[in-house]
Amino acid sequence: MKEFPEISPMGERAILINFGENYSPEKLRKLLFYKDLLENKLVKEKVEVINTYNSILISYMFTIEDVYSEISSLKSLFDEANIPKNFNSQIFYVPVCYDEEFGPDLKLILDEKDLEIEEIIKLHTAPVYQVYFIGFLPGFLYLGGLDEKLQISRKKTPRKSVEKGSVGIGEKQTGIYPKSSPGGWQILGKCPVELFDKNEDPPTPFSAGDKIKFFSVSREEFFEIEEEVKRGNYKLKSENYEGGD
């Protein structure tokens, strides 16, 4: 039986810390606690720490000189740490327009799930989604918490281009395309908000550990928000999140 977290080199410029196969919001909290610890301990300019569902990766700008002493100092850092019970995070309220114009796969989802559009919207807007991490594309959020009733297979042949802002579902995942790109998810709506702005620091308002709740907007509201976004006047509503998982 392996002991977790398992710390091992990944090439000559990275160290991978694996927390076992499964993932959950509780495990994410533990990961993020360790991630903070590492960020504070290591010299930031030369090192970057990221997390995924069940791993932390420390990447170094240059070759690690003595990987074993580095790993053993990480181990003692982890051994001495006390994981706090409380963890503060932000919840963001993200507008989505579930109009057929923006959701080219809505019909298919309705047919396959034998649901009314109102039920789909209710099922998709009810959960508080967990942001596990950002990856794949700049600003792409890996979200957990999709209702089982909305789990659906991906498109057999991915679309050549999914429009920026499109909100999709596929298997256990849901998410928003931060820019136009090829994609295999079933698209049920569109979000008018910029999820990634390269000229902002940070370029995205979200970080691993945050929560997201979608709310439904009409076509008219969609275009109003889009206008405000263009003028730089739109700010996502957010607040401290203290609820359970």
Place this chain on the structure above:
Amino acid sequence: MKGEIEVLQPGLFSSIQDLGRFGFQKYGVPQSGVMDRYAMRICNLILGNAQDTSVMEITFQGPQLKFSASTAICISGADLSASLNDSPVEQNKVINISAGDTLRFGARKAGFRAYIGILGGFRSEELMGSQSWYEGLTTDFRLKKGMKLSFGSKDLQEKDTHSHLKIDEEYLGSDIIEAYPGPEFERLSKEQQDKLFSTSFKTDKNSNRMAVQIEEDLENDLDPITTGPVVPGTVQLTPSGKLIILMKDCQTTGGYPRILQLSEKAQQVLSQKMPGEKINFRKLDY
């Protein structure tokens, strides 16, 4: 005073690169940066630049560049028969440039990617702490005909302090790709592991700064993994048996088993391989 370079011909794929973006992977932004760090280091050393000074990375067919002001440059990495005003110039040496000079490239003699370093570096858009071009993020992602690039002015130090510099160019012809076992290496059977290190693989034409693909498949029945971190040099194995070697512009996370992790040297060797060239993985242990 600053000078300009006019792009008369862009070449196959040329871009401005440095050591890459650091601190933005958490937003899903790739590292980018030069494919061959060694060649970049040599260029900058010879010119007396700081080691993180931006360079131009050129691929296989070099560009044609016209300089508006005097400066000094250095060409390292692949040998693509560079010439200045039609006279051949040497690799890994300071090349003095006068206003109006034109730099051209010709037939490939060795390697695949060459680097042009310039005194003081290129002056170009800096985004998220780096000048590295990356499609979809920076304003430009490849050189285009008619484009103008700026460079600063800096005096070349009179004495040549690097005349004793020993430059290793053997890697340009090497086909040995050293690799450590990746996080999912142990999921391969003994036969698959052996096959990986005893087969001569060929790089596929479907390769770029994001990934080098391999022509031959490695049959497997590995399950996908929970999406996890990947870095340049990670070798992924797809369910259909495709080997994908991630390079500097790769995504930050991936869901295919990570069976190998290339050494830094191996990434340098691989970035100098033409599509269709043979490579042999050699196992390294930590």
